[in-house]
Structure formats: structure tokens, C-alpha cells
Amino acid sequence: MRLIAWSSLRTRATSFGAYFLSVFFGTVLIGSFATLSSAGTGDVSTADADRLSTMGIVVGSWGALIVLFSLASTLTLVVGQRTAETALLRAVGATPKQVRRLVITESTLVTLAAVVIAAGPAWLVGDLVLGAMRETGMLSDGVGGHGQPVALTITGLGITLVAYFAARIATRRATRASVRASQREAATGPRRTSRWQIAAGLGLILIGLQLLVVTVTVMADDPDPMAPMSTAGPAGVFTTIGIATLSPVLLRLATSVFGFVLKPFGVAGHLARHDLRARAQALGATLAPITIFTGIAAGTAYLVAIQNKADAGLVKTPEAEDVELLNYVVVGMIALFAAIMVVNTLAAAVAARRQEFGRQQLAGATKAQIRQVMLLEAAFLSGTGIVLGAIASLAMMCPFSWVKLDSVLPGLGPWYLLGVAAVAATVTISATAVLTGRMLRRPALTLAA
DSSP states (O other): OHHHHHHHHHHTHHHHHHHHHHHHHHHHHHHHHHHHHHHTTSSOOHHHHHHHHHIIIIIHHHHHHHHHHHHHHHHHHHHHTTHHHHHHHHHTTOOHHHHHHHHHHHHHHHHHHHHHHHHHHHHHHHHHHHHHHHHTTSSOTTOOOOSHHHHHHHHHHHHHHHHHHHHHHHTHHHHHSOHHHHHHHHHHOOOOOOHHHHHHHHHHHHHHHHHHHHHHTTGGGOSSTTHHHHHHHHHHHHHHHHHHHTHHHHHHHHHHHHGGGGGGGHHHHHHHHHHHHHTHHHHHHHHHHHHHHHHHHHHHHHHHHHHHHHTTTSOOOHHHHHHHHHHHHHHHHHHHHHHHHHHHHHHHHHHHTHHHHHHHHHTTOOHHHHHHHHHHHHHHHHHHHHHHHHHHHHHHHHHHHHHHHSSSSOSOOSHHHHHHHHHHHHHHHHHHHHHHHHHTTSOHHHHHO
16 A cells, blocks of 8 residues: 555645645644744743743634644545545455555655655744844844744644544545445535535534624623734634635535626636536635635734724734734735645646546637636636635624724725735636646647546
């Protein structure tokens, strides 16, 4: 199985490369802020330790939720693309246990490589953030790094364990179904979203709504003016991830209700609508990071704007400045990670359609027609993700606005959301155009083989 695993990694370099990048950037994001928490355990003042812990725990927890979801989503996409391979292995005598071992071996090798390589950049980013905090006066001049190896080791072990369990869960469908059912699924694609996935998505949304209620009730009376933000932010994060978890279901619904917008594009529009409906389970993995990018970036941007509006005319305390900087850091790093995940999942999804592109050309379709279908799919996905992300951001924006401004809506206009939407659409459509164009450079017979 080890030889098969190495061969599979070489053959599926694009898909596993996308997963490698997910683990790499996820480790950098979580690990860099884990080093901030560890710096707070060194020989520093109580005030410095509190600020470092806040930066590390808040950003680390928000980022960890998004990173771990992205890892599981990308790994599930990669494993799902191998349904035909796993069905063939079982048809020639491989046991379900051997198939699971193969997938787990592959994912573990990629995960360990990414975690080890990311340790250095994570350490560097953590030191850069520490330096920025010292320069802005948030920390004393003598505060430096402390315990980075331990923090990065714990981060790496945690991500490796999550990847291991995600691989086991992802292989359940391939190994529990019969060989014939697996072969049929490989030919037609998975049609249903598992009940566990739906339950997980609804559960996360419920947690987000509970935090929303806590924000407008308990935290509204807290003497700490920054307390409402500590629950409004996680409310938006949990709600956004919950909606992203339900992406396949919501994509089917969106295609059924709003798919008519593709009709004016003729044959390309018809094919795009058919693909969105038939590949909703796989394309849901692409829709999820678009939703997360829009929801987290727009929600946090409005959160900072609401706080600034509430503090207009007042002298900001050092704590308020800390929180404002913290939120900008959250927006920048998590939004960047989500944008990278959009490109990663698109790369894996386009690579999996290699044979489809070749067969379409052999059947008479031109490269321009295939490219148009892909761009229409990308546009519909980005539009759907932007709408879902905007809805999710309300769980972060509305309760905080109610507490700070006594209004459900902050009256700040749609400009923050439009800016985030423009970036999301540009990244999705441009990445699809580039990836599809690169794939179509190959001869049709090579792609169809």
C-alpha cells in the first residue's frame, strides 16, 4: 500500500498539491498566533501577557475553526474524486481496511510534509506580529518570542490529528458502500448530502444563533465595552461555517430557483446549469470558501466600523485600539486564507474534470465553449457564495449594532460588502479562467485518456 500511496501522490499532484497548500497556510495561520500565546507565558508583565493571550486565543480560535473546516472540506473533495479508483481497488480484491489505510497514508504524508515546511514561516509571521505590536506600543519593548518550538509542535500535532480523522470520515462512503454502488457513484457523482453533514451544519448555525442571543442580552449589560464583540464575532464565525457546511444543499436549491439566469447564454448556459445541479456535492466544496471569505471579511469589517461609529467623538482607550487592530488582523489573515482556499478548491475541481474536457472536445465542443461553461459556473458560484456570506455576516453585524447603536442595521451602507464581493468574484472567476485555460492547452486525446 505504501508503494501505491507514493504512486498515487505523483499521479494526482494537482489535487494533493491543493490539499498541501491548505495544510501549509493553515499551519502558518494557527501556528503564528500560537506563538503569541506562548510568548505571553514568558517573563512579561501582566498587561503584556493579557494582550498576547487575547491575540493568540481570539485569532487562533477563529482561525482554527476556519482552517480545520477547510482542511476537512479539501480532503473530502480529494477523496471523493477517487471514487472510481477505490472502487477498482476493491473490485480486484482490496479490502475496505486496505483502502482506508491507503487514503490515510497519503493524507498523513502530505500533512506531515506541509506541517514541517510551514513551521519556519509560522515562526517568522509570529515574530513579525510581535514586532508590529511593539512598534505600535501595544507591548513593552522587551517582549520577545518564547516557547515557539512547543507551540508549533502542538499546532502541528493538532492539525495532523484533524487530518487523520478527516481522512477516516472521508473514506467511510467509499468503503461502506458496495463495489457496484461505488462504481455507479464514480460514474454519476454523489447525489446526496449525508445526514451527518446536514446535522453538523444546522448545529453550527444553532451555536451561532445562541451566541447572537447572548450578545444582545447578557453582553449588552456587561460593564466591559468590548464584551459584546467577544460573542458577536464567534456568532458570525459559527453561522458562516454552518452555512458553508450546507453548501451542497444550498447550491442545489439556488440552482433550482435561480438557474434561469443562465438561460440567456444558450447551450453554454444550459450545460452550466446542468453541471451545477449534477455536481452540487463536489462544487459545494468550492462554494464553501467563497461563503466563508465573504461572511467573515464583511462581518468583521462592519464590526470594526460599528465600533468606530459608536466611539465617534470619544478618546479611544488602549484596549479599544488593541481590539480594533486585532480585528483588522483577523480580517486580513483569515480573508487571505479563505481566498487561497478558493483557488485551491478550484484547482482540485478543475483537475478532476480533465477527462470531461477531453471527451467534450472529442464530441465536437470547442475550447471556447468549454471555457464559457466554466466561467458561467464560476460566476454563479461566486454570486451564490456572496449572497450566503452576506446572510451569514448578519449574525455578526446585527447583534453588535443593536448593542452599540440601538439599531439592528448600523446605517453604514453596502460599501464594505460590495468591496468584499468584488474581491470574491474577481478571485473566483479569474482563477477559473486561468486554471481552465491551462488545462485546455493539452490535446483532447491526452485529457480524455
